[in-house]
Amino acid sequence: MDVAENAPVPDDDAERQDQHLKRLEVVNSRIQAKLGNYKAYNFTQLQSVALNIFFDLAQEFTCVEDVYAVCVMIPKALFGLECTLYVADGHNEIISCCSSYCPRVEHNIDFTEEMAVISGHLMVPIKGNRELISQLPFTPRGDVIGMLQLFPGDTLNEHDKLFWGRYANRIGFQLHNRFISLKNKEHVQFIRNLVKDIGHNVIVPNMYFKLFYKRLEARINLVRPLQEKFLRLKSICTVDDEATMREWSKIENDIEYIYNTIQEQFKEIYSHYQNTSLFLETLLRSSHFEEGRYVLEKRKCNFKSQVIDPQVERFRARLAERGIEIDTSMGGVPDQEIEVVADLGLISQVFSNLFSNVVKYARDVLDDSGRRRKFMSYGWYVAKDYFGPGRDGVKLNVFSTGPRIQAEQRAGLFTEGYRAENSQGEYGTGHGLYFIREVVKLHGGDVGYEPTPLGNNFYIVLPFVTPSKESEPSE
Numbered sequence: 221m222d223v224a225e226n227a228p229v230p231d232d233d234a235e236r237q238d239q240h241l242k243r244l245e246v247v248n249s250r251i252q253a254k255l256g257n258y259k260a261y262n263f264t265q266l267q268s269v270a271l272n273i274f275f276d277l278a279q280e281f282t283c284v285e286d287v288y289a290v291c292v293m294i295p296k297a298l299f300g301l302e303c304t305l306y307v308a309d310g311h312n313e314i315i316s317c318c319s320s321y322c323p324r325v326e327h328n329i330d331f332t333e334e335m336a337v338i339s340g341h342l343m344v345p346i347k348g349n350r351e352l353i354s355q356l357p358f359t360p361r362g363d364v365i366g367m368l369q370l371f372p373g374d375t376l377n378e379h380d381k382l383f384w385g386r387y388a389n390r391i392g393f394q395l396h397n398r399f400i401s402l403k404n405k406e407h408v409q410f411i412r413n414l415v416k417d418i419g420h421n422v423i424v425p426n427m428y429f430k431l432f433y434k435r436l437e438a439r440i441n442l443v444r445p446l447q448e449k450f451l452r453l454k455s456i457c458t459v460d461d462e463a464t465m466r467e468w469s470k471i472e473n474d475i476e477y478i479y480n481t482i483q484e485q486f487k488e489i490y491s492h493y494q495n496t497s498l499f500l501e502t503l504l505r506s507s508h509f510e511e512g513r514y515v516l517e518k519r520k521c522n523f524k525s526q527v528i529d530p531q532v533e534r535f536r537a538r539l540a541e542r543g544i545e546i547d548t549s550m551g552g553v554p555d556q557e558i559e560v561v562a563d564l565g566l567i568s569q570v571f572s573n574l575f576s577n578v579v580k581y582a583r584d585v586l587d588d589s590g591r592r593r594k595f596m597s598y599g600w601y602v603a604k605d606y607f608g609p610g611r612d613g614v615k616l617n618v619f620s621t622g623p624r625i626q627a628e629q630r631a632g633l634f635t636e637g638y639r640a641e642n643s644q645g646e647y648g649t650g651h652g653l654y655f656i657r658e659v660v661k662l663h664g665g666d667v668g669y670e671p672t673p674l675g676n677n678f679y680i681v682l683p684f685v686t687p688s689k690e691s692e693p694s695e
Contacts, residue, residue: 235631267383270298271390278394287398288318291391295370295384296320306331307346307366307395308358331364335385342373342381344388348396355400365392365399415509423504426497433490440486443479450475495534499572502565514662516563520685523558523616527568528598535575544582544620545595558600560614561685566659573652574618574678583622585674596620602684612684613665617677624671633669656680 263271277290292303304319306329335344346366348356353363368388370376376384454468507515521527532546539546578596587593597619606613625633632638634657637650657667665682 261382261386262379263383263386266298270294271387273298274387274390278390284395284398284402285318287394291368292318292320294387302371304369305346305366305391306369308360329367329369331361331367333362333364335381337373337376340372340374342370342376342384344368344370344381344384346388346392346395348392352396352400355403356396365395411509415504415506418504419506423501426500429493429497433486433493437486437490440479440482443475443482447472447475447479491530491533495530495568495572498565499569502563502569514566514659516566516662518561518563518663520559520561521564521567523560523600523614526564527571531568531571531575532598534572535579538579539575539596542579542582543594544578545593547595547597548599549597558602558614559685560682562663562682563659567663567682570656570659570680571618573656577652577678578618578620581622582620582675585621587674594621603681606681607664607683613681614684615679615681617679619672619675619677621675623675625669625676630669634667653678 274290274294278287281287281290288305288307291305295301295303302320304317306317308331331345332343333345333347335342337343344367345364346368347363348360348365350363353360356365368384368391370384450472454472505515505517536546575596582594582596584592584594598617600614600616603613603615605611606615634653636654638653653667660667660680660682663682665680667680668678670677670679
């Protein structure tokens with residue numbers, strides 16, 4: 221592997237600027253298109269005022285029932301038209317309604333996608349935001365979420381109908397947002413209750429497992445004094461029977477084998493428990509749910525002993541099953557003790573995701589000596605002034621052999637749901653690298669990818685804290 225310590229990290233400022241300029245151009249073109257539309261509509265002054273009043277009052281009233289009343293009273297107060305509003309109810313899928321008067325209201329009215337005059341009433345479909353239909357708490361027919369009924373409707377000309385169609389569109393977008401807001405409030409309340417359930421039914425019981433493991437370890441260790449007692453008894457007993465001596469030796473070997481096997485399995489299970497507990501308690505912190513984002517608990521940690529080594533041991537067997545060697549001579553200085561201020565649980569999951577990708581995507585290559593190998597490497601170095609003058613960074617590399625990711629695919633590697641061509645045939649959701657990017661970004665760091673002659677190097681860069689500096693406070 222050839223990952224140079226001074227290799228430049230890709231600068232995407234130019235790409236961001238280009239995207240920003242394109243976005244401004246798109247918005248400007250829509251503004252010009254809307255300007256042309258409104259000129260073509262040629263609404264009267266009263267019609268334009270009606271749209272403005274609706275927008276203002278829709279922002280002023282917070283209760284959705286009040287917004288219903290605004291919808292039906294503007295036609296009556298400004299145009300002398302009686303109005304009834306029919307809206308799909310997200311809870312029980314019946315039709316709820318509001319009217320500018322108190323007639324006998326029809327509840328089983330048909331929602332149609334076309335405007336029509338029926339029995340002297342102008343029926344105008346109210347459409348939601350097509351791009352956000354899936355976020356509604358109910359499933360509408362097409363994108364129609366309600367109907368606006370105006371009376372008398374048979375006296376309205378085509379220009380009037382155009383106006384009421386635009387008016388119904390304003391209603392649709394306002395109500396759509398209200399429905400989503402109500403759904404989100406219910407969702408937030410559910411999450412708050414769920415967090416309490418997680419703490420009570422998951423986190424607290426999981427903490428008791430540590431006590432159980434300690435007790436189990438103590439029981440296992442009772443085998444050793446029993447073995448020593450057996451050896452003492454064997455040493456003081458005089459037995460001339462060769463068969464008995466062989467049996468005693470067999471028992472001695474069996475005890476040693478059982479003890480070593482149980483100890484080895486216990487360590488493996490306990491290590492798995494420690495990793496699982498760390499990830500579980502880190503991801504299910506109540507602060508994440510309360511803030512609606514990952515909330516860091518940052519403290520100084522030693523990357524070798526607290527992050528890298530535990531993940532290496534966790535993945536060692538899986539790497540071996542895939543025939544992947546671990547070559548630490550090619551990825552930096554893995555034996556160097558370094559400290560960074562980080563959230564131990566989240567950064568551990570960053571490396572868990574990187575190592576998991578190695579297991580899935582490492583492939584055979586011919587090394588410099590012509591030997592076919594499949595291996596991974598990891599390491600780091602201090603990047604001087606990476607974050608500005610006097611602000612060093614620590615660049616941490618995880619390399620694996622295999623075909624290099626194509627240039628046109630590299631820009632999307634750290635985006636949600638993206639999977640490169642080399643992921644074919646391997647299980648995955650495209651979330652791992654996105655998770656890495658989000659966690660590292662919260663730490664004030666960078667992520668990136670570098671092709672190398674023998675494969676692919678993924679790296680993160682974190683702010684470096686020298687041992688003399690004080691630990692930063694938790695966020």
